Amino acid sequence: MLVEVGAELYKSYCASCHGVVARGGGPAAPALITPPTDLTRIAAQNGGVFPESSVVKAIDGRFDLPAHGSREMPVWGIALAEEIPYFAAGDEVARGRIASLVEYLKSLQEP
Secondary structure, three states: HHHHHHHHHHHHHHHHHOOOOOOOOOHHHHOOOOOOOOHOOOOOHOOOOHHHHHHHHHHHOOOOOHHHHOOOOOOOHHHOOOOOOOHHHHHHHHHHHHHHHHHHHHHHOOO
């Protein structure tokens, strides 16, 4: 179930940059300074291990340190909670949506 929810969220929030097949060639990609990551190779680029915690932090974006430079990717932790008026509930919803996206990305990994 999480994978299916994640697939729908991916189409809505990620495919414009990362592409429908998550290889980085979405329609918005040419407008970016840094090419979007090929999301099907995350585990392969990490010794065959999917770095779940790092992926969660990258998607969420609320915990990046400004001293590490700017990021082109939106801060999805805020965007995924926007429609929920109560902060704690919104934060929980955002975490759940991010978890769904992470499960979907895990399902896309290639050797």
